Amino acid sequence: MADSYKPIEGGGSLLLAWQIRNKKVLIVGGGNVAAQRIVSVKIGDAQVVVVAPSDGLHPEVRQHIEHGEVTWLDRRFQDTDVDGGVDMVLTALDDHEESLRIGHLCRQKRIPVNVADVPDMCDFYFMSQHRDGPLQIAVSTNGRGPKLANMIRTTVTQALPPNTGDMVYYMGELRAKVRQWEPRIEESGKRMGWVTKVCEAWGLHGMARWTEAAAKDTTLVDSLQPYFVDNQIPTLEMVLKE
Ligand SMILES: C[C@@]1(CC(=O)O)C2=NC(=C\c3[nH]c(c(CCC(=O)O)c3CC(=O)O)Cc3[nH]c(c(CC(=O)O)c3CCC(=O)O)/C=C3\N/C(=C\2)[C@@H](CCC(=O)O)[C@]3(C)CC(=O)O)/[C@H]1CCC(=O)O
Numbered sequence: 001m002a003d004s005y006k007p008i009e010g011g012g013s014l015l016l017a018w019q020i021r022n023k024k025v026l027i028v029g030g031g032n033v034a035a036q037r038i039v040s041v042k043i044g045d046a047q048v049v050v051v052a053p054s055d056g057l058h059p060e061v062r063q064h065i066e067h068g069e070v071t072w073l074d075r076r077f078q079d080t081d082v083d084g085g086v087d088m089v090l091t092a093l094d095d096h097e098e099s100l101r102i103g104h105l106c107r108q109k110r111i112p113v114n115v116a117d118v119p120d121m122c123d124f125y126f127m128s129q130h131r132d133g134p135l136q137i138a139v140s141t142n143g144r145g146p147k148l149a150n151m152i153r154t155t156v157t158q159a160l161p162p163n164t165g166d167m168v169y170y171m172g173e174l175r176a177k178v179r180q181w182e183p184r185i186e187e188s189g190k191r192m193g194w195v196t197k198v199c200e201a202w203g204l205h206g207m208a209r210w211t212e213a214a215a216k217d218t219t220l221v222d223s224l225q226p227y228f229v230d231n232q233i234p235t236l237e238m239v240l241k242e
């Protein structure tokens with residue numbers, strides 16, 4: 001009998017939105033790349049320790065230290081820095097041998113590590129990112145072309161309506177209301193079916209118009225309740241009262 005499902009092709013990466021809140025992240029180095037890494041992990045509300053001597057500290061890294069956004073150890077890396085429950089290590093050093101050594105140490109201790117510029121030593125890669133409120137778009141070329149990842153990401157994001165981040169925000173509001181309107185776990189199918197059909201009926205550009213209106217009229221989300229209760233999909237015109 002022929003196989004029913006397509007064989008899985010390997011060679012890719014596992015793509016996830018890692019929930020890193022309050023996790024301990026150690027960043028080794030305090031230069032330009034460290035400055036970018038700090039932004040990436042602090043957006044996820046991680047607890048960050050930076051170990052780097054004061055000479056060679058990038059002004060942006062210095063500012064994060066001064067604002068108390070990261071803890072700073074003013075010295076070179078010591079092996080014990082990865083002890084005490086560190087969840088992730090990011091190296092951003094201008095010393096290749098030391099980067100490799102730290103990478104191996106983390107592997108030995110089974111701590112996920114990214115070694116800047118040494119893909120073979122990375123347990124995970126960073127991706128080209130676009131953020132707009134709760135919307136997060138990331139592009140990976142699996143290490144084959146970081147600049148190309150940047151260009152693909154720019155092209156993708158330019159194709160979106162300008163208020164897509166707000167749209168995601170209001171979709172979250174609507175989904176929270178829907179769970180209030182029908183809290184029963186066993187009605188999850190009704191909730192999911194209705195939300196999906198509304199999205200499909202209005203399309204991305206319709207959702208953008210609804211978002212614009214919802215930002216001005218705080219009753220708009222609640223006005224969808226009767227349609228949900230009756231399991232009806234209103235047209236955008238009905239909802240916007242045009
Ligand atoms: C996404 C982004 C995040 C970030 O790191 O901030 C990122 N690189 C970015 C930019 C960038 N990096 C480099 C250039 C110069 C042009 C070019 O080479 O294309 C540019 C372009 C620029 O600066 O505009 C040089 C470079 N990068 C790596 C090597 C080592 C090697 O390839 O061996 C070399 C030296 C190569 C050499 O010596 O020739 C390796 C990695 N870089 C990755 C991520 C991972 C794979 C991601 C993927 O491909 O999907 C990986 C594997 C590991 C990692 O670092 O996690 C960020 C996008 C910024 C944005 O979106 O604006």
Ligand SMILES: NC(=O)c1ccc[n+]([C@@H]2O[C@H](COP(=O)([O-])OP(=O)(O)OC[C@H]3O[C@@H](n4cnc5c(N)ncnc54)[C@H](O)[C@@H]3O)[C@@H](O)[C@H]2O)c1
Pocket residue numbers: 028029030031032033034051052053055056057058075076077092093094095098116117146
């Ligand atoms: N993946 C990427 O996207 C990407 C992009 C640019 C550069 N890089 C690579 O990342 C690395 C870092 O680049 P950068 O521009 O941030 O360099 P940088 O020279 O600005 O910073 C290096 C930092 O490491 C610190 N340092 C050196 N030895 C140390 C040690 N033993 N312990 C603690 N800190 C130490 C220095 O004091 C300095 O703060 C380089 O290898 C560079 O080629 C990667």
